[in-house]
Every structure is written in C-alpha cells, then in structure tokens.
Amino acid sequence: MIEVENIKKRFGDQEVLKGISTIFEKGKTNLIIGQSGSGKSVMLKCLIGLFKPEGGRILFDGKSIQDMNDEQQRVLREEIGMLFQGGALFDSMTIEENVMFPLRMFTNQKKSEMIDRVNEVLSRVNLEGNNKKFPAEISGGMQKRVSIARAIVNRPKYLFCDEPNSGLDPKTATVIDNLIQEITHEFDITTVVVTHDMNSVMEIGERINFLKNGLLVWKGTQEDIFKTDNKDVTDFVYSSDLFKKIRAVQNK
Incomplete structure (x- = not known):
C-alpha cells in the first residue's frame, strides 16, 4: 500500500x-x-x-x-517496477538482454539464474522464444509486453x-x-x-x-x-x- x-x-x-x-x-x-x-x-x-x-x-x-x-x-x-510511456527498451539489446537488465543492476544472480527468470517472465507475457530478437523486430504491442516483463522481473x-x-x-x-x-x-x-x-x-x-x-x-x-x-x-x-x-x- x-x-x-x-x-x-x-x-x-x-x-x-x-x-x-x-x-x-x-x-x-x-x-x-x-x-x-x-x-x-x-x-x-x-x-x-x-x-x-x-x-x-x-x-x-x-x-x-x-x-x-x-x-x-x-x-x-x-x-519498484516501472513501465514507461514509450516502453524505453534499449534498441541495441536483445529482448533477453532488455529484460535481464534490472537483474544485472540490482542482483548478484548467476547468469543461468537470470536467464531462467527472464524466460519465466517472458512466458508470463506470452513472448516465449523471442529472446534473441531486437525491439525493432517486434510489434509495438509486443514491445510493451517486453517492457512489462522487464518491470516485473525483480518481483x-x-x-x-x-x-x-x-x-x-x-x-x-x-x-x-x-x-x-x-x-x-x-x-x-x-x-x-x-x-x-x-x-x-x-x-x-x-x-x-x-x-x-x-x-x-x-x-x-x-x-x-x-x-x-x-x-x-x-x-x-x-x-x-x-x-x-x-x-x-x-x-x-
């Protein structure tokens, strides 16, 4: 609250x-x-x-x-998780790297643990299998779902x-x-x-x-x-x- x-x-x-x-x-x-x-x-x-x-x-x-x-x-x-108006994804990073970014910033998890968590949240927003794509390769709606995944990746x-x-x-x-x-x-x-x-x-x-x-x-x-x-x-x-x-x- x-x-x-x-x-x-x-x-x-x-x-x-x-x-x-x-x-x-x-x-x-x-x-x-x-x-x-x-x-x-x-x-x-x-x-x-x-x-x-x-x-x-x-x-x-x-x-x-x-x-x-x-x-x-x-x-x-x-x-705190934040979903920005424009999505604010990093164009030079893959979907996986974008979602992983808060984990790399705020945790000391192993790479394998971070990837497991990324896959978990991508699955939750129905984006399984899009890990290696870049933001420019997916639709605006999919980009927003990636942004949601990134916002909740740190629980x-x-x-x-x-x-x-x-x-x-x-x-x-x-x-x-x-x-x-x-x-x-x-x-x-x-x-x-x-x-x-x-x-x-x-x-x-x-x-x-x-x-x-x-x-x-x-x-x-x-x-x-x-x-x-x-x-x-x-x-x-x-x-x-x-x-x-x-x-x-x-x-x-």
Whole structure:
C-alpha cells in the first residue's frame, strides 16, 4: 500500500500539486486520471522519487520515503517496477538482454539464474522464444509486453505505469490493460497507472483518482465514475472519444 498525505509540488511560481491525499491499495489497479496539465505525471514522478515534494509525505507500507536514508531508498528502488510511456527498451539489446537488465543492476544472480527468470517472465507475457530478437523486430504491442516483463522481473512490490497504452491500437491496448491487471492480482502488487484513456478506466479502474488543476477532485471505482454527479468528472468522461462514438451510435 502507498499512502499520500497532503503532497505539494511547485516549479517556481507555479503550484502543480496543491495538497493531494489518497491511498493506493495493494493488489489493486489504482488509476490516476485527468486532462493534460492536471498534475498526473508530476504526481507519478513524486511517487517514484524523481521529484521531491515541497510538502506532505509519501509512505510505502507505512514507511515515509522522506525519512529514509540512502540505503533504505536504494532498497525501495529495488522493490519498484516501472513501465514507461514509450516502453524505453534499449534498441541495441536483445529482448533477453532488455529484460535481464534490472537483474544485472540490482542482483548478484548467476547468469543461468537470470536467464531462467527472464524466460519465466517472458512466458508470463506470452513472448516465449523471442529472446534473441531486437525491439525493432517486434510489434509495438509486443514491445510493451517486453517492457512489462522487464518491470516485473525483480518481483516488485510496487508497479508504476505511465500511459501504458500510448501509441497502441484499441485491441492491443485492451490486451496490455488486462495483462497489467492480471499481474497485479497474481503477485499482489500495489499498481499505479497514469492514464487519460477511458477504455483503461472501464477495463481495469478498480480504484480511480481524478485530478484537476493539481487537486484531487474525486475518487472512486469504475462503477462509481458512471454514477457521480461531479461535473469535472462527467465532463471528462463524456468528452472522451469512446463516449462520443457510443453517443453517435445511439443517435443513429
């Protein structure tokens, strides 16, 4: 579980996060949604330690990251898996080498042990036998699955996903969404997904946090979001391409 208590972040005179408090639950897909400029990405970067908030606390299973020494923060980083927006695979490395990279960085395992673990996670994302291929030789959806394999290879307690469906067609995006949720449940991970995609909200939005102008203006479940009378949320939901298409069909 990750607890966020009154987090504030500013850049110069611009206050981007204005005192956000929420909880990201273990074994759940926790979404951060909102329009561009709402503070989603800044909040994610505060959670993973790339930005230091000016106020508030972030607690990982009850331990405040602000109170951790260098060694404790190093241990925490080893417990975090990250799925980047563009995949962030190394073009010059094979699939096997990409997935193995965190093991080489953070463990002292033997080469044979690392390869066994790589094969295990590649199998979990349905990419058996692709070890020696390079990222350019596989599709965008397969690249995202490689990125997921790399993110979970160290058996993380916390998984952060930044716009995981960016650049994917709707069918492949649904596959990636479902894979993230399956892995979250299977390994009991605290998963945080930043997205603006309403398809993702409908597919995997077990716990949803809606940001607007640096404030948390609503939170609930995927069922709750379609019942709320919060105008900021309904404007966001019903302006999405998905609901425009649904309305167009209904109006025919």
